Structures are given as structure tokens and as C-alpha cells.
Amino acid sequence: MAYQSHVTDRQTREVSTNKVLRNTYMLLAMTLLFSAVTAGAAMAMGVGQMNIFVFFIGAYGLMFLVHKTANSTAGLLAAFAFTGFMGFTLGPVLSLYLSIPNGAQLVMTALAMTGATFVGLSAVALLTRKDFSFLGNFLMAGAIVLILAMVVAMIFDIAALALAVSAGFVLFSSAVILYQTSEIVHRAGETNYILATITLYVSIYNLFISLLSLLGIMNDD
Secondary structure, eight states, X not given: OHHHHHHHHHHHHHHHHHXXXXXXXXXXXXXXXXXXXXXXXXXXXXXXXXXXXHHHHHHHHHHXXXXXXXXXXXXXXXXXXXXXXXXXXXXXXXXXXXXXXXXHHHHHHHHHHHHHHHHHHHHHHHHHOOOOTTHHHHHHHHHHHHHHHHHHHHHHTOHHHHHHHHHHHHHHHHHHHHHXXXXXXXXXXXXXXXXXXXXXXXXXXXXXXXXXXHHHHHTTO
């Protein structure tokens, strides 16, 4: 009887996990598509690069809204508002890269590398079923170091530090993808697909921007 109960509980957890994964990847695909639309709109409108302080206020304000409404249907609207805003701010960056020699090739290469990295890391977490929760402390410390380094690089315009920050964000975003996917698979408490989607979206966004920056630097553009 106890064995049967244990099997039933495990099956219930597996069904719940598969549901969260399915909803997460479905919402992630829709938000990425919506971001592409808003980025294209910003490029078509010729929008200039947003002030960094306005960007941070908008991004973190909308992210806060997502977390506050994540357990309601309003969370979906907040998720699209956040990802749409992020896509819109990406438009001027893409316009800048597309205006330089080999710019289109750089953008497509960064996009392909981002997609391949996300699919590969997700496959590792899903197929091996390895628990990557040990990355939690590393991610917290890494986020603090990267933010401080990014601020220093911006204030003092240190090219070498900016390069290191971009490389650091590639590693950091990759670790977040592994960690978040592992949390869905192994942690019964990770059942909110809206929050999981936003975490993966931000990782993909940072991964793409960082790879684009690294490719631009290596091409001396």
C-alpha cells in the first residue's frame, strides 16, 4: 500500500513537472516572438538608444510587476509588457550593429549561438536529470560581481573590463539556464511557469547581447 502511494506521488510530481515545463516553453516562445516584433517596430521607427537610467527603471519596474502578479492572470499581461519593453530597447542596438560592415552576419551568428546554447543546455538538464541546485550560491555571487564590474566599466570606459563583463554574462546566463531548468525538474515548489519563463527569457536576452558584444569586439567593430 505504501509502495503504491509512493508510485502515485511520483507520477503526480512528474505530471506537474511536465505541465510546468510545457507551459514555460510555450510562454517563452510567445514572449520571444513578441520581443522580436517590438524590436522590429523600434527599428522601423528609428528609435534611438534609451537612456540607461530609463532602461533600468522600466526593466526592473516591469519585472517587479511580474513578480507581484505572477499568481494571477494579470501576470501574463505583465510578462508580455516586460518582454515587449526589452525587445523594444533591443531594436536600437540591432540597428547599430546592422549599420556596420558584416553587421547582419554578426547578428545572425549571435542569434544562432544563443539558440544552440539554450537548446543544448536545456537538453543537458532535461535528459541527464542532474540536479544543478549547487549553482544557486554561485549565481548570487556572480550577479553581484557582474553588476559591479559593469558599472565600473561604464563609468571609467574600460574596454578590457567591458569584454570581461560580456564573457562573464555568457557564463552566468548559461548557468542560470541550467539552474532554472533543473529547479523545474527537481523542485516541487517551482510550479509558477510565468516566473520560470521570465528567468529563462532574461538569461537568453543577456546571452544574446553578450555574444553580440563579443563578436563585435573580435571583429574590431
